[in-house]
Amino acid sequence: MTAPRIHTITLIPGDGIGPEVTNAVLRILEATGVKFNWERFAAGADAFETQGEYIPAELYHSIEKNRVAMKGPVGTPIGGGFKSINVTLRKKFDLFANFRPVKSLPGLETKYPNIDLLIVRENTEGLYVGIEHEVVPGVVEAIKIITEKGSTRIAQFAFEYARKHGRKKIHAIHKANIMKLSDGLFIDCARKVGKDYPEVQYAEHIVDNTCMQLVMNPWQYDTLLLENLYGDIISDLCSAFVGGLGLVPGANLGTDCAIFEAVHGSAPDIAGKDLANPTALLQSAVLMLRHIDEHSAADRVQKAIETVYAEKKTLTRDVGGTAGTSQFADAVIAALPSA
Numbered sequence: 001m002t003a004p005r006i007h008t009i010t011l012i013p014g015d016g017i018g019p020e021v022t023n024a025v026l027r028i029l030e031a032t033g034v035k036f037n038w039e040r041f042a043a044g045a046d047a048f049e050t051q052g053e054y055i056p057a058e059l060y061h062s063i064e065k066n067r068v069a070m071k072g073p074v075g076t077p078i079g080g081g082f083k084s085i086n087v088t089l090r091k092k093f094d095l096f097a098n099f100r101p102v103k104s105l106p107g108l109e110t111k112y113p114n115i116d117l118l119i120v121r122e123n124t125e126g127l128y129v130g131i132e133h134e135v136v137p138g139v140v141e142a143i144k145i146i147t148e149k150g151s152t153r154i155a156q157f158a159f160e161y162a163r164k165h166g167r168k169k170i171h172a173i174h175k176a177n178i179m180k181l182s183d184g185l186f187i188d189c190a191r192k193v194g195k196d197y198p199e200v201q202y203a204e205h206i207v208d209n210t211c212m213q214l215v216m217n218p219w220q221y222d223t224l225l226l227e228n229l230y231g232d233i234i235s236d237l238c239s240a241f242v243g244g245l246g247l248v249p250g251a252n253l254g255t256d257c258a259i260f261e262a263v264h265g266s267a268p269d270i271a272g273k274d275l276a277n278p279t280a281l282l283q284s285a286v287l288m289l290r291h292i293d294e295h296s297a298a299d300r301v302q303k304a305i306e307t308v309y310a311e312k313k314t315l316t317r318d319v320g321g322t323a324g325t326s327q328f329a330d331a332v333i334a335a336l337p338s339a
């Protein structure tokens with residue numbers, strides 16, 4: 001018998017609800033029998049308090065070495081304070097593709113049944129480059145960067161994924177009627193890339209209309225291709241179709257590294273109360289299991305999640321239940337099919 005593979009993975013539990021949902025996910029992953037060696041790091045305010053740096057150098061080295069990380073949410077101060085840890089890590093490792101599948105869980109009833117949307121968000125450009133300055137007192141300028149290279153590679157990612165996984169249609173979402181140059185370049189690149197994928201339908205929708213269309217009829221969409229800010233906003237909107245922010249997973253993918261994290265933030269309003277739903281980070285962990293070729297464990301965890309939702313007995317409050325974070329994790333572990 002060959003010895004089982006041990007996956008060394010960087011772990012950032014995060015803050016707010018981060019440690020609670022991370023602990024739940026770690027327990028479930030351990031129950032799959034897959035062997036992990038977690039290299040655990042604080043980031044953000046917690047890291048600054050103990051190590052004097054928002055992102056310690058060892059954390060950068062660990063991701064560089066392992067090329068895979070799982071990350072809980074790390075809060076970002078509003079207005080002033082330090083730069084977003086999420087944005088900094090995405091830029092540092094050039095994790096240009098933010099991949100967010102929004103899929104209904106069988107058994108969890110929402111106002112929008114049978115949703116299967118894929119959000120592909122450009123992760124390194126747009127207004128998120130965070131270049132802002134005061135021109136004169138009372139006038140502030142924020143710079144939005146859109147490049148041909150960045151727009152082309154995210155479009156290639158979306159079309160390539162559609163080709164491989166049989167997705168039928170891509171909508172590029174934009175505001176090129178107002179931002180003629182920047183969003184104009186973004187859709188121009190998407191159009192050009194799309195020509196190489198004749199089997200995938202391509203269309204363009206303006207972002208404000210998209211919000212209305214999504215609320216009226218989300219089923220008309222398949223894959224949404226968005227620049228950074230629109231992707232952030234539309235992700236939260238779409239999470240509501242499948243039960244809210246506690247459900248939707250995400251992956252930040254680059255050519256060398258990948259960081260798996262939920263769409264939601266640190267949710268300080270419910271932190272430390274065992275109320276958070278760990279499903280979003282758990283489904284991110286399922287994406288990670290697939291990324292590291294542990295497909296059988298990924299299938300088993302996904303099946304267990306679906307069983308728990310179908311049984312409706314151990315759901316967290318955000319989806320109408322009364323269970324705590326840890327009770328939900330226990331239920332998923334109990335529902336894990338054997339290997």
Ligand code: ATP
Pocket residue numbers: 017021075076236245246247263264265266267268269270275276277278280318
């Ligand atoms: P950010 O800007 O940091 O991404 P956000 O705007 O997405 O954050 P969150 O911190 O995710 O905001 O929280 C938004 C709302 O969703 C809060 O009321 C929070 O309680 C709820 N929420 C977020 N994540 C979860 C979760 N895992 N379980 C239950 N409720 C959640």
